[in-house]
Amino acid sequence: xxxxxxxxxxxxxxxxxxxxxxxxxxxxxxxxxxxxxxxxxxxxxxxxxxxxxxxxxxxxxxxxxxxxxxxxxxxxxxxxxxxxxxxxxxxxxxxxxxxxxxxxxxxxxxxxxxxxxxxxxxxxxxxxxxxxxxxxxxxxxxxxxxxxxxxxxxxxx
Numbered sequence: 001x002x003x004x005x006x007x008x009x010x011x012x013x014x015x016x017x018x019x020x021x022x023x024x025x026x027x028x029x030x031x032x033x034x035x036x037x038x039x040x041x042x043x044x045x046x047x048x049x050x051x052x053x054x055x056x057x058x059x060x061x062x063x064x065x066x067x068x069x070x071x072x073x074x075x076x077x078x079x080x081x082x083x084x085x086x087x088x089x090x091x092x093x094x095x096x097x098x099x100x101x102x103x104x105x106x107x108x109x110x111x112x113x114x115x116x117x118x119x120x121x122x123x124x125x126x127x128x129x130x131x132x133x134x135x136x137x138x139x140x141x142x143x144x145x146x147x148x149x150x151x152x153x154x155x156x157x
Contacts, residue, residue: 021120
């Protein structure tokens with residue numbers, strides 16, 4: 001297991017990346033931050049990126065779509081479908097990017113609250129080891145994005 005800031009990162013199988021972070025907030029707030037478009041726009045993405053489009057149909061079989069933008073005009077689109085929704089403890093969804101070769105990822109987010117703090121564990125299942133290894137830099141973006149989330153939550157929690 002390695003650490004990226006306060007994000008713990010491991011690769012328990014040849015196709016998985018697991019990223020875990022503890023937030024000083026109840027899990028209801030974290031779950032909302034992961035699924036509410038207005039909240040997502042306040043924190044999602046690494047520094048220098050903004051969420052230009054955020055569509056969420058929070059139903060099993062419902063689609064989601066995010067478009068992140070940088071000031072230089074660079075865009076990154078991601079989208080997927082919700083497979084399981086169990087507020088505020090579990091969220092399972094697919095994730096694809098507008099970049100070729102990444103394939104469809106399966107993301108499972110589990111939120112466990114203890115003493116007012118929430119541990120968010122996100123498991124990303126890749127179609128192959130090669131895609132996982134090519135995507136291993138995602139932890140840096142997730143760590144930066146989760147830092148933004150922690151900053152957003154500080155006055156709210």
